[in-house]
Amino acid sequence: MKNIWFVAKKEIKTYFTSPIAYVVIAVFLVLISFFYYSIVSWFNSQAIQMAQNPYYYQQLNINQMVYSPLFGNMSIVLLLMLPILTMRLFSEEKKSGTEELLYTSPISVSQIILGKYLAALIVLLAMLGLTGILSLFTFAYGNPELKPILAGYLGLFLMGAAFIAIGIFFSSLTENQIVSAILTFGALLLFWILNWTSNSAGGIGKDILNYLSIFQHFDDLSRGTVDTTDIVYYISFAFFGLFLTHSVIQSRRWR
């Protein structure tokens, strides 16, 4: 446990002594704030229109009309940004030769992987946590429900955790950071749009494609519905990525 933390601490330090973490977090916040602003403006204009009709006015729902689309936007931005966060984790160690230090130290490969994973998760938490400031405005001037918002954040965190695991896997494959980022991005996007073909697949193929699609699982969570299937999906996705990383590193050294 301690060893995992030692590695994580080093990675966090590296994230914050280099500009990577600041740039990723800042760009993320700028984009999300802009999305928030434009969605809330749209919501306001809707509210003014609907105020004339008491029936429609009842239908106005901040959670549905502001948070669901906002979470959708956040998930896309995460898809774009997280590969940048993970691309260097193993590639750089390999390229600069520092992997020799890690693997000749009395800590296990799993501890190294989990340490790096933990560090990226903490940066993800920071990214998501800081967007919470936006909710202060919604709560100050409106009356959204808290639970669906928390469910959405849980979804974003789990999805990000799965993204990071896949990113770490691709980072362990190559010593080139750009290659690692592009592969991660491609793989994630592919999983994202996997269900687009599900209608033509039909039958069991449809179910499988729908189940594998990242988007399908996020849909429920962003609407505020916490379903264990979705949680299990993201956790197994993350576990799978880390497991593959472990296999890659072990096999490299045994070859």
Place this chain on the structure above:
Amino acid sequence: MIEVADLTKKYGELLAVSGLSFKVEKGKIWGLLGPNAAGKTTTMRILTGFLPATDGKATVAGYDVFEQPNEAKRIIGYLPEVVPLYPEMTVSAYLNFVAEIKQVPASKRKEGMEKAIKASGLEPVRGRLIKNISRGFKQRVGIAQALIHDPQVLILDEPTIGLDPAQIIEIRQLIKSLKGEHTIILSTHILQEVTQTCDGVVIINEGKLMASGLLEELTASFREKDGIVLKLRKGGEEAATHFKKVAGIEKINQENNEFTIEWSHGKDLRDEITKLVVEKGWGLVEMRSIAMNIEDLYLKIVSGGVAQ
């Protein structure tokens, strides 16, 4: 302290190390000498647990590096060929991280760090980012990270590569000063490094062991000729003609009153020569035996392919 038996490593079809065996006693410095691509780095990587061997056994202080890797790694300090540095970290933050992952207990971490910084002369740069320090200091940081957990065994892969002559001397001094407390293996393709710092040497070429042993023993066993350098006060030509008559002398070089005299290995003609000098009253100024140097030995072994 370090024992390697029948070590073999294949990268696919390429045989990098083949049936290598040697032993290093406690508290000594041994050099792993060989031309580039001889298998030095591979051998060291196997000893440190970075690479598994295809076949054979390696033990460090009684721990098998394959069976008990964690125990072995705890007592090995390793400086890889490419110094493993994180350029974005400060020297002290980096050393602290290494101490952590080398399992130095929290209570001893500070002490270990101070000791390593002092031993490797890093005091002036401890607060600076690694990317901003000079090549020589980077190499020292590499040595400091190898020392930080006070390992019994130090494995240094080409510790002086890329340094300027003054730095090379400093690093050699540093390595010598670590002897005794630590058992050290260092690899190099620089011959003087071995003669100046090592007690023993393992010479490998194309993955095979060519020779190993203590330096004096090795040079003695590979010697074909013995000889002396002799300086006289007077005598000159006369002495030369007399020396030529001494049975067994094979070669004489004369330059005024200075002679280089050689005979085939096994004999000892020093008594005859001194007797002659004293009898004739030429005045003995200096007499020393010519040791075969490691360079001759190395070239002979590596180019001639003499296996022992």
